[in-house]
Amino acid sequence: MTRRKATLLIVAAGALALVVSACSSGKGANNAQPPPGSGGSSSSANSGAKEIKVVIAEYSKDHTKAFWDAFATKYQAQTGVKLTLQIIDWNSIDQESSTMVQNNNPPDILNENAYASYAKDGLLYNSDEVLPPETKSDLIDAFVKSGTYQGKMYGFPDLSSARALFYNKDLFQQAGIAGPPKTWDEFEADAKKVKALGSNKIGYAEPLGKEEAQAEFSIWLFNNGGSWKDASGKWTINSDKNVETLQFLKKLAVDDGVTQNNPGRTNRTDGAFPLFEQGKAGMIVGFGPLQGDLDTKYKNIHYGIAPMPTQGGLAPQTYGVTDYLMAFKKKDNQEAIKQFYKLYYSPDEVNTWIKAEGFLPVTKSGIKSFSSDPKLKVYLDTLPNIHLTPTDDPTWDKIKLDVQQNIGAGVAPNGDPKKVLGDLQKQAEAGG
Secondary structure, rough: OOOOOOOOOOOOOOOOOOEEEOOOOOOOOOOOOOOOOOOOOOHHHHHHOEEEEEEEOOOOOHHHHEEEEHHHHHHHHHHHHHEEEEEEEHHHHHHHHHHHHHHOOOOOOEEOOOOOOHHHOOEEEOOHHHOOOOHHHEEEEHHHHOOEEOOOOOOOOEEEEOEEEEEEHHHHHHHOOOOOOOEHHHHHHHHHHHHHOOOEEEEEEOOOOOHHHHHHHHHHHOOOOOEEEEOOOEEEEOHHHHHHHHHHHHHHHOOOOOOOOOHOOOOOOHHHHHHHHHHOOEEEEEEHHHHHHHHOOOOOOOOEEEOOOOOOOOOOEEEEEEEEEEEEOOOOOOHHHHHHHHHHHHHHHHHHHHHHHHHHOHHHHHHHHHHHHHHHHHHHHEEEEEEOOOOHHHHHHHHHHHHHHHHHHHHHOOOOHHHHHHHHHHHHHOOO
């Protein structure tokens, strides 16, 4: 995840609506300073760190710890450097990692999906300092662009994910729906038909809670012709298209009553996904990990995957997310950081990790490796041209948190979508 540049909000028409997740955000560290001796001088690198700390977001309880424990063992065996691992759930990693940095005690490696504020403050190594040239050249171009701030790459992608509209075939058949919706009007009508089945069924599981509200909103605004920024780099959070989008999501929840209760407080992982996995929701925006669980743990759910429905005659839009492994400048740690990336981006490591978690590759060689899986073809075909949110703008690090915490209020019964987006626009224009 999912993980992003000022102009990457331009979406690619004509592709399956994918939204790459991966997940949470990083925050600015205006008060943090690089520690004495940092900056990657050759003398510091040669003296060598004896231990590095790596903070990883928990993508799943089944695979995250297992992979990184094994990785730490391999890393120490190859380098002689101890790797101390801390795994933090996505709902907590923003605050905890921010506190580490603000206390001038950052990890050596941090797994997050926003990096630019740290790069702006001079806290991170860039790719010229720690990433092997052959590794950078193998990274998918869109992810290199999304990880670049002021001409230097600081955000190194760990994985990506792609999303589309999942629908319950059995509920559709019971409701007399022939196929997945292609327009917003069709989507709303189908959601009402599923809701009318009764037995606590809902038409659409709508997660606008703090876990990943920015992604849920992005999927819909892009398919209405909206954007976070325009081509010139100007913030467009409260544009007419975006206001219309949030009003539509509120209508689904409040006027139509086709969503679960309190969508503005519902997270994706522990709220919306279970509704679909239990056969209670007719539709949801999903991605690889959900597909994997449906195929292994919830085989009784017969589902289909389709492009996102659109408004105004648009073709379905493609939206992507990647998460990052960023490296903080600390005394004597540059060589240890180099060795970390050298091992991580080896095919046996990075592709094993991504496959285990059910995500998509971040390297060109990874696309070839994953291409043998027919279930991934629809995602892989568009992945090289994926478009992301503006993570190269330090303001986004803060605005994203504000979106996660506040945009759900716009779909509450007394919510005011125009005011919610207007407040976010003011914050963005003021630099967060």
